[in-house]
Amino acid sequence: MKRKLKLYLPFINAGMQETATYRVNFIFFLLGEALACAVSFFIWNAVYNSGGENEINGFSFEQMVVYIVLMFLTNGIIGSDASWSVGEEVRDGTIAMRLLKPVSYNSTFLFQEFGNKVLTEIVLMVPLLVIAELVRWLISGAVAFSVVRFLIYLLSCTAAYLINFFFNICFGFLAFVIKYLWGANMMKNCVVGFLSGAIIPLAFLPAGLRTVILLLPFASLNYTPVMIYMGMYSGIETLWYLGLQLFWMIAFWGLSKLLWRLSVKRLCVQGG
Amino acid sequence: MIKVENLRKEFKKTIKEPGLKGSFKSLFRPKSEKVVAVNDISFDVPKGEILGFIGPNGAGKSTVIKMLTGILTPTSGRCTINGKNPTVNRKSYVKEIGVVFGQRTQLWWDLPLRETYGVLKEIYEVPEDSFKKRMAFLNEVLELDSFITSPVRTLSLGQRMRADIAASMLHSPKVLFLDEPTIGLDVVVKDNIRSAIEQINRQEQTTVILTTHDLADIELLSDRIVMIDKGSKVFDGSVSSLKDKYGQIREMKFETDSKNASERLGYAEKFGFGEDDLSVEQEGALVTVRFNSSVAPISDVLGYTLQRVNVSDINVKDADIEEIIRRLYKQGVEE
Numbered sequence: 001m002k003r004k005l006k007l008y009l010p011f012i013n014a015g016m017q018e019t020a021t022y023r024v025n026f027i028f029f030l031l032g033e034a035l036a037c038a039v040s041f042f043i044w045n046a047v048y049n050s051g052g053e054n055e056i057n058g059f060s061f062e063q064m065v066v067y068i069v070l071m072f073l074t075n076g077i078i079g080s081d082a083s084w085s086v087g088e089e090v091r092d093g094t095i096a097m098r099l100l101k102p103v104s105y106n107s108t109f110l111f112q113e114f115g116n117k118v119l120t121e122i123v124l125m126v127p128l129l130v131i132a133e134l135v136r137w138l139i140s141g142a143v144a145f146s147v148v149r150f151l152i153y154l155l156s157c158t159a160a161y162l163i164n165f166f167f168n169i170c171f172g173f174l175a176f177v178i179k180y181l182w183g184a185n186m187m188k189n190c191v192v193g194f195l196s197g198a199i200i201p202l203a204f205l206p207a208g209l210r211t212v213i214l215l216l217p218f219a220s221l222n223y224t225p226v227m228i229y230m231g232m233y234s235g236i237e238t239l240w241y242l243g244l245q246l247f248w249m250i251a252f253w254g255l256s257k258l259l260w261r262l263s264v265k266r267l268c269v270q271g272g
Numbered sequence: 273m274i275k276v277e278n279l280r281k282e283f284k285k286t287i288k289e290p291g292l293k294g295s296f297k298s299l300f301r302p303k304s305e306k307v308v309a310v311n312d313i314s315f316d317v318p319k320g321e322i323l324g325f326i327g328p329n330g331a332g333k334s335t336v337i338k339m340l341t342g343i344l345t346p347t348s349g350r351c352t353i354n355g356k357n358p359t360v361n362r363k364s365y366v367k368e369i370g371v372v373f374g375q376r377t378q379l380w381w382d383l384p385l386r387e388t389y390g391v392l393k394e395i396y397e398v399p400e401d402s403f404k405k406r407m408a409f410l411n412e413v414l415e416l417d418s419f420i421t422s423p424v425r426t427l428s429l430g431q432r433m434r435a436d437i438a439a440s441m442l443h444s445p446k447v448l449f450l451d452e453p454t455i456g457l458d459v460v461v462k463d464n465i466r467s468a469i470e471q472i473n474r475q476e477q478t479t480v481i482l483t484t485h486d487l488a489d490i491e492l493l494s495d496r497i498v499m500i501d502k503g504s505k506v507f508d509g510s511v512s513s514l515k516d517k518y519g520q521i522r523e524m525k526f527e528t529d530s531k532n533a534s535e536r537l538g539y540a541e542k543f544g545f546g547e548d549d550l551s552v553e554q555e556g557a558l559v560t561v562r563f564n565s566s567v568a569p570i571s572d573v574l575g576y577t578l579q580r581v582n583v584s585d586i587n588v589k590d591a592d593i594e595e596i597i598r599r600l601y602k603q604g605v606e607e
Contacts, residue, residue: 010394014383014391099343099362099366100341101395102366104363
């Protein structure tokens with residue numbers, strides 16, 4: 001274990017330095033996300049105003065705002081670019097260089113990406129949580145922050161990130177077949193955005209559809225951690241959804257191993 | 273050490289018909305054909321040998337190297353290196369080899385060079401003291417000191433290549449695969465790299481497989497040449513045996529005052545040279561004659577020339593490996 005850690009530590013370090021190198025890019029990325037967040041806020045604001053009701057599908061306006069801010073934060077924590085990285089390496093052939101190193105292909109990506117985001121997420125988390133709690137306090141007049149729920153939220157986020165990472169690795173291996181992933185990636189982001197509740201809360205969907213979607217792996221990505229943080233789940237429900245996350249995590253980890261074995265056989269390195 | 277048996281690699285290649293219509297067609301119903309990149313190649317390399325692996329562009333050199341390094345899986349045939357099959361035990365296999373692809377880099381693009389070596393040290397589990405020794409040696413031969421703290425993306429091609437070569441040698445590999453390590457480099461850097469390869473080979477009996485288009489690399493470093501063309505092996509032997517076998521072409525240069533020397537001389541009729549055996553060029557006073565010395569001995573051609581035209585300065589060059597290879601690449605090889 002210690003040996004493994006020593007082996008992959010440099011990848012975390014490299015990931016951190018990469019982020020530091022391209023910090024302007026990161027700031028622009030953040031600005032874009034914040035804008036999307038603001039748009040979302042104004043849309044829901046209009047919805048609640050025109051409806052004249054205080055609560056829609058179990059969400060009060062105050063909860064909706066917290067939901068939006070938390071989605072923003074959670075998206076950042078669990079987001080993974082692995083499919084893009086894998087796809088690009090396949091497209092330009094740099095995958096060859098990674099294959100020449102005596103390390104596990106998937107793990108190098110995992111640790112590098114972890115390094116990419118660890119600093120930025122810590123920096124982001126505090127102000128965003130403060131905003132969310134401030135909104136809650138301003139509108140409802142009560143402090144609802146719970147340390148236990150926050151810790152379970154972090155645990156759930158970790159699981160969600162790993163699901164997302166392995167799912168993206170699996171998806172990235174598609175590049176071995178279709179060579180260039182840009183189009184497929186766009187489609188994937190759209191579908192995942194909807195199915196994971198990043199666009200509208202899954203609670204707003206019709207009951208039958210919702211039951212199915214909640215079982216899918218995508219609901220385990222953003223929706224579960226956010227709902228846990230907001231205290232929308234009872235103790236038993238929390239356990240059930242955490243268990244579901246564990247299941248999907250193992251499933252995609254296994255699938256990524258299997259696909260890797262199959263893909264590398266039919267690998268054809270492009271260029272030079 | 274390295275054993276290659278009947279190695280073969282086929283690719284499926286999508287064919288696109290020309291034009292917009294063709295693009296649409298291939299979007300919906302792609303046609304593909306089978307391309308044989310490497311066809312039944314076998315050779316052995318003993319420990320400590322530097323093998324020059326040459327062939328014209330597109331001959332399949334890189335494909336062979338990729339199969340030997342475990343990046344590509346052969347369609348059929350086998351290669352074993354140190355008794356290991358590259359595609360079966362990737363992680364344990366790549367620990368024993370070092371690879372440089374001249375057109376790619378294994379260095380970490382955004383990190384200072386020094387950090388990349390730190391990463392490699394961990395990955396290959398190089399002990400601290402031998403790492404230090406190794407770095408000192410590589411620093412000395414490849415002169416890395418001046419740019420070791422710069423991020424890799426800011427390095428020049430020559431610096432990057434030296435850094436890449438160093439990276440491939442860091443963990444004292446048993447086999448070194450160098451795919452065009454001197455591509456696009458100036459004379460001094462080439463010398464640096466050659467001397468690094470030579471010293472590593474001499475000190476540690478490292479087996480080296482070297483592909484290059486710079487034949488000076490081959491002449492200075494290689495013990496043996498394997499040449500492939502269109503996916504098949506066409507020559508396997510030492511540099512001197514290549515010269516013996518194909519080096520009958522000699523080059524004779526002389527200056528003369530006669531305007532149409534080639535017509536006056538008429539070598540082809542006199543000595544019965546075939547079309548491939550002779551070329552005569554005249555540029556002002558300077559005449560260059562390349563001829564096959566197995567058809568007519570040098571002394572005969574020389575004597576005949578002196579007899580027929582007024583010659584002021586004349587010299588005959590020994591078989592030059594570059595000339596041999598040029599002819600072989602152009603015509604293909606008849607065994």
